[in-house]
Each structure stands twice: as C-alpha cells, then as structure tokens.
Amino acid sequence: MEGKEVYELLAKQFSTPQEVMTEIINLGAILNLPKGTEHFVSDLHGESETFLHILRNASGVIRTKIELAFGDTLTAEEKGELATLIYYPEKYLEKIKGTENADDFYKTALYRLVDVCKLAAAKYTRSKVRKALPKDYQYIIDELVNMPYHSITKSEYYSNIISGIVELGNADKFIGAMCSLIQRLAVDHLHIVGDIYDRGNGADKIMDKLAQYHSVDIQWGNHDVLWLGAHFGNEACVCNVIRINCTYRNLQVIENYGINLRPLMAFALEEYGDDPCDTFKISDVYGGESDFESNDLLLKMTKAITVIQLKLENALIKRHGEFEMDDRILYPSFTLTKKERALIGLLTEEFTNNKRLAAHAGFLLRRGSMYKCYNGNLLMHGCVPTETDGSFSEVIVGDKRYKGKALYDRLDALVRAASRGDRYSREYMWYLWCGKKSPLYGRDKMCVYTKYFEGIAEKENKDPYYDRIKDEDFCKKVLAEFGLYGEYSVIVNGHMPVKVKDGEKPESGNCRHITIDGGLSKAYHEKTGIGGYTLINNSEGLYLVSHSPEFSSKDVIDHFSDLKSESRKLFSYKKRILVKQTDKGASLQRQIDVLKKMLKEYYKA
Numbered sequence: 001m002e003g004k005e006v007y008e009l010l011a012k013q014f015s016t017p018q019e020v021m022t023e024i025i026n027l028g029a030i031l032n033l034p035k036g037t038e039h040f041v042s043d044l045h046g047e048s049e050t051f052l053h054i055l056r057n058a059s060g061v062i063r064t065k066i067e068l069a070f071g072d073t074l075t076a077e078e079k080g081e082l083a084t085l086i087y088y089p090e091k092y093l094e095k096i097k098g099t100e101n102a103d104d105f106y107k108t109a110l111y112r113l114v115d116v117c118k119l120a121a122a123k124y125t126r127s128k129v130r131k132a133l134p135k136d137y138q139y140i141i142d143e144l145v146n147m148p149y150h151s152i153t154k155s156e157y158y159s160n161i162i163s164g165i166v167e168l169g170n171a172d173k174f175i176g177a178m179c180s181l182i183q184r185l186a187v188d189h190l191h192i193v194g195d196i197y198d199r200g201n202g203a204d205k206i207m208d209k210l211a212q213y214h215s216v217d218i219q220w221g222n223h224d225v226l227w228l229g230a231h232f233g234n235e236a237c238v239c240n241v242i243r244i245n246c247t248y249r250n251l252q253v254i255e256n257y258g259i260n261l262r263p264l265m266a267f268a269l270e271e272y273g274d275d276p277c278d279t280f281k282i283s284d285v286y287g288g289e290s291d292f293e294s295n296d297l298l299l300k301m302t303k304a305i306t307v308i309q310l311k312l313e314n315a316l317i318k319r320h321g322e323f324e325m326d327d328r329i330l331y332p333s334f335t336l337t338k339k340e341r342a343l344i345g346l347l348t349e350e351f352t353n354n355k356r357l358a359a360h361a362g363f364l365l366r367r368g369s370m371y372k373c374y375n376g377n378l379l380m381h382g383c384v385p386t387e388t389d390g391s392f393s394e395v396i397v398g399d400k401r402y403k404g405k406a407l408y409d410r411l412d413a414l415v416r417a418a419s420r421g422d423r424y425s426r427e428y429m430w431y432l433w434c435g436k437k438s439p440l441y442g443r444d445k446m447c448v449y450t451k452y453f454e455g456i457a458e459k460e461n462k463d464p465y466y467d468r469i470k471d472e473d474f475c476k477k478v479l480a481e482f483g484l485y486g487e488y489s490v491i492v493n494g495h496m497p498v499k500v501k502d503g504e505k506p507e508s509g510n511c512r513h514i515t516i517d518g519g520l521s522k523a524y525h526e527k528t529g530i531g532g533y534t535l536i537n538n539s540e541g542l543y544l545v546s547h548s549p550e551f552s553s554k555d556v557i558d559h560f561s562d563l564k565s566e567s568r569k570l571f572s573y574k575k576r577i578l579v580k581q582t583d584k585g586a587s588l589q590r591q592i593d594v595l596k597k598m599l600k601e602y603y604k605a
Contacts, residue, residue, distance in 0.1 A: 036188025048202025
C-alpha cells in the first residue's frame with residue numbers, strides 16, 4: 001500500500017490533529033511500560049484437565065498476586081478459597097447459592113477480587129485493561145479497578161456499587177466476569193511449543209480453549225502435523241493417529257470428534273477374530289473408557305490398523321527416494337488387500353470431512369508455524385537437523401536440499417500447501433511425523449514393526465543436535481541462523497522429555513537452550529518424575545515452573561488445594577525490559593512514526 005493511501009485510511013480514523021497527537025502520546029506511554037508476561041508450555045498431549053488448570057492459575061502467578069494483595073491479613077484457607085473462586089467461579093459459586101450467608105460471601109469476594117484485579121492490571125494501560133473487560137460489565141469494572149476507593153470521598157460510592165451488584169442478584173455473573181479478567185491479565189501471551197495431540201483424551205477441549213484465547217501462538221509438533229496430515233487426507237497419518245490412540249487405550253478424543261471407527265471394529269473381528277494379538281499390548285496409563293466392548297477388541301483393532309499403516313508407509317518410502325528411508329522397507333510385495341483398501345478409504349473420509357477437525361486444523365494453520373522468533377527468543381518443537389560435526393544437515397524436499405532456517409521456512413510453506421490439496425506436500429506430512437531427518441521428529445527411525453512383530457526394542461537414536469545443544473557456542477550458532485543475536489536470546493524446545501528424576505536439567509548451553517517437555521502427559525510421569533513445565537518470561541527475567549504430577553480439579557474445588565508447583569529463576573535481566581524493547585514495541589514505534597508524518601500532513605493542509 002502506498003504512503004498516500006495509508007494517510008487516507010488514517011485520516012478516516014483520526015479526524016483532527018488533536019486526535020493524532022493523543023494517539024501518539026498514548027502509544028509512547030505504552031512503550032515505557034514493563035513488557036507483558038509470556039508463558040511457554042509444550043507437549044500437552046491431550047492432558048486437558050491439567051493444562052486448562054495451568055491456564056486458570058497462570059502457573060502460580062495468581063497465587064502470587066493473592067499473596068501480594070493480602071499478605072497476613074487473610075488466613076491460608078481464605079487465600080485458598082479466593083484462588084479457587086478465581087480458577088473455577090461457576091463451579092464454586094454453585095456451592096454458595098441459596099446458603100444463609102450468600103450475600104455476605106458475595107460482598108467479601110467482590111472486595112477481594114477487586115484488590116487482586118488491581119494488582120493484575122498494574123502493568124497495563126487503562127486503555128488495554130478496558131479492552132479486556134467483558135462488555136456487559138465494562139463500565140462498572142472499570143470504575144472499581146481504577147478508583148482509589150480508600151479515599152473518604154469515594155468509599156461510599158464504591159460500597160454502593162458492590163451492594164447494588166449483590167442486591168440486584170447479579171453477583172454470580174459479575175464475579176465470573178471479574179475472575180475471567182484476572183485470568184486474562186495474568187498472562188499477556190501464551191506460546192504452545194508443540195504436541196497438543198495424542199495420548200490424553202482432551203486434545204479437542206484444549207483446541208476449543210486455545211481458539212478463544214486472547215493471545216496465543218503455536219509451534220507445530222510432530223503429533224500436530226500427524227493430525228493435520230490425517231485431515232488433509234494422508235492415509236498413513238490416519239493410521240498412525242488411530243494406532244496411537246488404540247495403543248494408549250484412549251479412543252475418547254476420536255469419539256469426541258465424531259469419527260466413526262465401527263468399520264475398523266468389524267474388519268478387525270473378521271480378520272483377526274482368532275488371533276490373540278498378544279504383542280499389541282494396551283497401555284493402562286489412562287484406564288481409558290469408551291463404547292468399545294473390551295481390551296481384546298482394542299488389541300485386534302490395533303493390529304489391524306498397524307498392518308495397514310506399515311503397508312502404506314512401505315509404499316510411501318518406495319515412492320519417495322528422497323526420504324532416504326529404504327532401510328525401513330519391509331517387503332516389496334507388502335501391499336494392501338482389497339478389504340484394507342476399502343477400509344482405509346472409509347476411515348480417511350471420516351478425517352477429511354470432519355467439520356470440527358476442520359475448524360481446529362484451520363486454527364492450527366492460522367496461529368501455528370514450524371518455528372517462531374518472538375522477543376529475541378527462538379521457539380521450535382524439535383530440533384535443527386545437525387550432523388555429528390555440528391554442521392546443519394541438508395534435507396531433501398522435492399528436488400532441492402535445504403538446511404537450517406531455509407529448511408524450516410520451506411517446510412512451513414509445505415504444510416500450508418498440503419492444506420490446499422498439493423499431493424506431494426500431503427505425502428511429505430508423513431515424513432514430518434517420523435522421517436529420519438524431520439526437524440519435528442529428531443530421531444533416526446520409528447520402530448513400529450520390530451516392536452510389534454519381532455518383539456525387539458530397537459534403539460531410536462536422537463539427532464546430534466541434542467548433544468550439540470549443550471554447548472553455548474552451538475546455541476549461539478543456531479540463534480544466529482535465525483537472525484537472533486540478543487544478550488538474553490534463548491532456544492525453547494519441547495519434544496524430548498526431561499528425566500528430572502534421573503538428574504537431567506531442562507537448561508543447557510549456559511542457559512541458551514531450554515527444553516520445556518517435563519511430562520505434562522500422564523504417560524510420561526513415571527519417566528520424568530514431574531507433571532510438566534511452564535517457562536515464564538516477564539519484564540524481570542526468565543523463570544521455570546515445574547508442576548507436580550498429582551492433580552485433580554475436583555480437589556481444588558472441594559478442598560481449596562492447588563496444583564503444586566515450584567518456581568526457579570533461570571536468570572535476571574540487568575534492567576527491567578520495557579515494551580519498547582519487544583517485538584510489539586517495534587510495531588508500536590512504526591505506528592508512531594507514521595502518525596507523526598500524518599500530523600505534519602495535517603498542518604501542511
């Protein structure tokens with residue numbers, strides 16, 4: 001767009017020079033506020049109950065606000081009650097309705113919520129807070145949060161507002177709005193560093209929540225591109241999705257999407273009715289519940305879909321020599337039967353024609369990417385494929401070789417091309433899931449056949465990146481590849497669970513690299529010893545929060561407990577980081593520069 005057109009559009013928004021000056025002053029003030037708080041979480045793997053609670057309590061930030069607001073003036077139980085109210089207002093207020101002292105509870109709760117809200121809003125401009133307010137209560141909350149209510153002249157006015165809310169029977173909705181606002185202000189921006197899907201049964205619930213979240217970005221993990229590939233029509237991806245959810249005894253998420261697996265059930269009983277399928281053990285991590293009649297049937301379904309998967313993968317590898325995976329070819333004649341061909345056709349249609357999955361896939365494409373550079377940090381789920389000598393690996397995509405950032409950019413474009421129906425890109429989605437040099441997989445092979453059919457636990461070797469990243473100079477090399485040279489720039493990865501119980505640490509390379517896969521999924525708790533990580537980046541420094549594997553939202557509501565978390569500061573900034581030092585600040589400064597030019601045009605006229 002030409003400069004003249006820009007000014008013409010702006011002139012419609014700002015009708016007078018005074019309006020332009022006001023906006024310049026407002027934006028300039030924002031630049032000098034502390035930067036907003038960023039939260040980083042990875043490898044959610046469908047663990048909706050725990051993840052959604054982490055969003056509700058902002059990884060412990062809301063508890064901290066309550067402590068700052070009330071110190072010793074409230075008991076530990078009162079603080080726990082207030083925190084529970086903020087996390088689960090609807091469920092908690094159900095317990096209060098109709099009780100004898102309900103009105104007193106409402107008034108006390110409203111006063112306390114206002115105090116917490118004031119702290120949560122402290123680092124933002126009044127304009128930004130106002131934009132976050134629910135429309136139905138915008139004026140009243142704005143008055144309460146921004147009023148110096150301890151002053152003699154306004155204390156009665158303030159008290160009358162609180163009393164009016166209760167007397168008019170609007171306390172429940174108003175409290176709910178206040179709690180939502182506190183949660184909203186506690187986290188300015190959320191980063192999901194990959195793997196929303198598989199293992200747990202609530203990936204669809206997580207996607208519903210993220211689609212409504214005020215500010216979020218997603219770096220695709222290999223499980224995310226697997227589901228995308230299935231929706232785009234990659235049959236091998238469809239098989240892998242079903243196999244994984246059968247293996248983890250968790251078909252609930254597939255049922256939640258309304259995907260019909262009855263044809264697979266019928267086929268499995270027909271083909272493998274007399275086969276005990278002993279090598280296809282079902283994980284009991286979740287004790288999953290579904291409409292499927294027995295574990296015996298799940299075993300047969302797992303074998304049926306695995307055989308089809310291996311045949312389809314065989315064909316993909318033979319068709320694409322550039323995958324360089326010929327060592328994974330099983331038998332040249334290992335091809336689908338007519339019944340298997342018909343079945344996979346039906347199952348693929350279930351994924352490609354599913355409206356809810358289509359909506360979630362669209363959101364993943366809009367808010368997601370292969371990587372993200374944000375406020376000087378590099379976010380990517382897996383790795384930058386690397387040779388043993390520390391050089392970046394060349395990976396063939398189509399008829400060209402790519403490495404480093406160029407590889408990531410090419411693959412980002414490929415995923416989007418797959419969504420538009422490009423056949424080559426759609427087939428490459430499977431390689432992204434498990435290919436030997438896929439940056440999202442980060443291992444040399446996925447050993448499905450030997451595990452199920454030969455009983456051999458083949459070693460899956462990690463990409464050399466994971467050893468090299470322990471060295472600070474290599475970390476700086478990776479950051480530089482993506483144009484990042486900041487004093488505090490770090491690489492944030494997920495994908496590889498940190499075995500805390502074995503003494504592993506998430507940070508390496510003199511804290512230039514941080515792996516935040518702490519095992520949010522129940523399937524990893526035994527391996528990691530904890531229940532996941534949240535990385536928090538605020539204006540003062542970088543903090544790592546480790547969460548306990550023991551959690552129940554019911555316990556929080558019934559007993560005012562919380563997800564037990566421990567926070568550790570990784571490093572502090574020499575000076576507090578302001579908005580003007582962030583990506584958002586750079587954007588605001590460009591707006592200011594344009595507005596200043598516009599102001600000159602006004603005065604020329």
